[in-house]
Amino acid sequence: MSLQKEVYIKIKSELDQENVVLVAVSKTKPNEDIEELYQLGQRAFGENYVQELVEKQASLPKDIQWHFIGHLQSNKVKYIAPFIHLIHGVDSLKLLTEINKQAQKNGRVISCLLQMHIATEETKFGMDFAELEEALAASIHLPFISIKGIMGMASFSDKKEQVRNEFKTMNHYFKNIQSKVGVPFTMLSMGMSGDYQMAIEEGSTMVRIGSLLFGARNYANN
Numbered sequence: 001m002s003l004q005k006e007v008y009i010k011i012k013s014e015l016d017q018e019n020v021v022l023v024a025v026s027k028t029k030p031n032e033d034i035e036e037l038y039q040l041g042q043r044a045f046g047e048n049y050v051q052e053l054v055e056k057q058a059s060l061p062k063d064i065q066w067h068f069i070g071h072l073q074s075n076k077v078k079y080i081a082p083f084i085h086l087i088h089g090v091d092s093l094k095l096l097t098e099i100n101k102q103a104q105k106n107g108r109v110i111s112c113l114l115q116m117h118i119a120t121e122e123t124k125f126g127m128d129f130a131e132l133e134e135a136l137a138a139s140i141h142l143p144f145i146s147i148k149g150i151m152g153m154a155s156f157s158d159k160k161e162q163v164r165n166e167f168k169t170m171n172h173y174f175k176n177i178q179s180k181v182g183v184p185f186t187m188l189s190m191g192m193s194g195d196y197q198m199a200i201e202e203g204s205t206m207v208r209i210g211s212l213l214f215g216a217r218n219y220a221n222n
Helices: 006-018 031-039 050-059 074-082 093-105 129-139 160-181 196-201
Strands: 019-023 044-047 065-068 086-090 111-114 144-149 187-189 206-209
Touching: 006 019, 006 074, 019 196, 044 050, 050 065, 050 074, 074 093, 086 144, 086 160, 086 196, 093 111, 093 129, 093 144, 111 129, 129 160, 144 160, 160 187, 160 196, 187 206
Parallel strands: 019 044, 019 206, 044 065, 065 086, 086 111, 111 144, 144 187
Antiparallel strands: none
C-alpha cells in the first residue's frame, strides 16, 4: 500500500489547529487505501471521475463524505446527486441549474462551491467575478442547492509569488462576496499537495491533498 500514515497524521494535526478541512483526494486509488485512511478517522474524500466515484460510494462505508472535485458535465450530475456531500467545481449557471434539478428529484439539497478562474492557464475551468455574482443572484431561485463558498486552482508554476498573488486575489473576492451574502458562505477551497501551506496562509478553509497522502497517482488502473 502507498498510504503515507505518518504524513497524514502530521498534516491532519496541522490543519486541525488552523480549522482547515482536509479533503483526501483518492482518485485512481484502490478501496483498500481509502479504507485504511478511513480507519484513521478521515471522512472527506475527493474524486474527479463520476463512474469511479459511483463505484466507490457503493462499496465503501456510507458515512464517507464524498466531494466531487473534477470538471462535472451536466449530463452526469444525476449519477452523483443521490449521495454527493459537496460539489466543488461548479463553473457555470447551466451546471448549477442542473444540480438543482437533480437535487429536487432526489429530495435533498446539494451543497456546492462556485469555481473561480484565478490561474494563468486557459485550460483551467472557472468563472470570473461577474459570472460568480450572476450565479449567486440566480441561486435565489434554485432552492435545492446551497452555495457554501468558492474554490479555485492556482497556476501550475514554480513562481511562488505568482501563486501567492492568485490565492490573495481569490480570498479578496471571497471576502467581498461573503460580506454581501453572509453566514452560509464560509468555504474557501484552495490549495493542493504542492501549495496547501501557502493557501492556508492566504485564507483557505479547505485543502485538497492527494499525492502527499497516497503517493503518485496510478492512472494505469483507472
